[in-house]
Amino acid sequence: MVEKRVSRMIKFLHCADLHLDSPFKGLSSLPEGLFLRLFDSAFLSFKRLVDLAIKEEVDFVIIAGDLYDSGQRSLKAQSFLKNCFVRLETHNIQVYISHGNHDPLDGQWITLDWPKNVHFFEGNAIQTLSYEKEGKTIARIHGFSYETSAITDNRTQHYPEKKDGFYHIGVLHGQADGYSGHSRYAPFLLSELLKKGYDYWALGHIHKKMDLNDEPPVRYSGNIQGRHSGETGEKGGYIVTLHENQASSRFVSTSDIEWHEAVIQLENFERLQEVITYCEEIKDTYRQDQKGVFLIITLSGHTPLYPELLDGSFIEELEGILREEDVESSFVYVVTIKNDTLPSKQNELSLKQSAFFQDVLHVLQDEGEREIALAELITHKTARKHISLGHEDWEEITKQAEQLLLAELNKG
Numbered sequence: 250m251v252e253k254r255v256s257r258m259i260k261f262l263h264c265a266d267l268h269l270d271s272p273f274k275g276l277s278s279l280p281e282g283l284f285l286r287l288f289d290s291a292f293l294s295f296k297r298l299v300d301l302a303i304k305e306e307v308d309f310v311i312i313a314g315d316l317y318d319s320g321q322r323s324l325k326a327q328s329f330l331k332n333c334f335v336r337l338e339t340h341n342i343q344v345y346i347s348h349g350n351h352d353p354l355d356g357q358w359i360t361l362d363w364p365k366n367v368h369f370f371e372g373n374a375i376q377t378l379s380y381e382k383e384g385k386t387i388a389r390i391h392g393f394s395y396e397t398s399a400i401t402d403n404r405t406q407h408y409p410e411k412k413d414g415f416y417h418i419g420v421l422h423g424q425a426d427g428y429s430g431h432s433r434y435a436p437f438l439l440s441e442l443l444k445k446g447y448d449y450w451a452l453g454h455i456h457k458k459m460d461l462n463d464e465p466p467v468r469y470s471g472n473i474q475g476r477h478s479g480e481t482g483e484k485g486g487y488i489v490t491l492h493e494n495q496a497s498s499r500f501v502s503t504s505d506i507e508w509h510e511a512v513i514q515l516e517n518f519e520r521l522q523e524v525i526t527y528c529e530e531i532k533d534t535y536r537q538d539q540k541g542v543f544l545i546i547t548l549s550g551h552t553p554l555y556p557e558l559l560d561g562s563f564i565e566e567l568e569g570i571l572r573e574e575d576v577e578s579s580f581v582y583v584v585t586i587k588n589d590t591l592p593s594k595q596n597e598l599s600l601k602q603s604a605f606f607q608d609v610l611h612v613l614q615d616e617g618e619r620e621i622a623l624a625e626l627i628t629h630k631t632a633r634k635h636i637s638l639g640h641e642d643w644e645e646i647t648k649q650a651e652q653l654l655l656a657e658l659n660k661g
Contacts, residue, residue, distance in 0.1 A: 320356020
């Protein structure tokens with residue numbers, strides 16, 4: 250017999266991929282003050298999420314995996330989370346946590362005593378936890394934690410179907426079929442999730458907020474702080490309300506620093522001074538109150554300025570000009586300026602028709618030639634660890650090679 254649902258609204262916070270202790274690789278060349286602020290940014294973003302949960306008077310918080318950046322969790326990060334959870338406990342807010350591929354259960358850390366409001370999903374099997382309010386069951390929350398860093402099997406078949414009148418929420422740290430860009434861990438099909446009949450699916454692993462389905466919501470909340478230029482835009486979490494058969498939610502940005510990219514087309518620019526002025530204007534459009542912005546500027550398009558941009562000295566000087574500002578609570582820091590410009594269309598066509606360009610392009614597009622070129626690196630025990638190139642990687646390499654080749658031919 251189907252149990253009658255308790256007629257009561259619930260509100261919760263869904264977030265994922267905190268990645269506390271992230272080393273922010275490749276950014277150590279930033280000014281020291283900026284780098285330290287970036288290193289602490291994930292901590293501040295989560296603190297803001299805790300503040301949000303308390304302000305919104307949510308019933309519970311769901312963290313869908315990757316609280317830490319690795320299995321070697323620092324005492325600082327664990328103590329920080331414990332203090333945050335204690336604050337939530339004082340407001341009678343429960344916390345449901347799954348561990349992901351970055352912070353699996355077989356990692357090494359100092360074991361702390363967590364407050365009673367914190368519930369960790371176990372590994373090896375799907376676990377169902379009940380949320381109770383005033384002594385009555387309101388919701389059932391299903392999920393699991395990664396036992397090791399690489400869970401590659403589809404576990405959706407083990408999630409139980411909804412067969413009662415309570416709210417049912419699925420927590421899953423994994424990759425939706427057809428999505429690329431992250432390691433293919435705990436893969437799943439959207440259709441498999443929808444068959445469970447749940448009211449909400451709280452997903453983690455993909456560092457971009459996106460809805461895979463609207464009714465019911467099947468959603469990636471994204472990570473809470475962008476860590477590099479590939480993680481642009483707002484970062485934070487969702488406040489979700491379930492009431493009867495309705496689900497409503499809103500995204501709240503909590504990250505201290507956002508990454509953005511501005512692409513500037515230079516077709517109609519005739520002087521370098523025009524480029525400087527326009528870049529300064531574009532930079533100011535990204536300024537936000539009480540938030541830092543790391544900006545990547547890409548110069549693009551066919552331009553008569555192409556020869557003057559080739560040697561790189563102008564780009565370096567332009568970066569220096571755009572970085573001349575006080576880095577306070579609100580700032581826009583130009584991390585880098587990329588030069589993706591091309592010669593005028595007529596010159597480009599002439600260069601690309603040369604026999605030399607065609608020969609090199611043929612090598613780039615030939616899989617056999619690529620294998621020969623990589624053969625020595627693949628046999629090197631250190632180098633091969635860093636070589637894992639997919640179709641998208643080769644497209645980017647080919648694009649960069651064409652640009653370099655055009656530049657050299659233009660110089661010649």
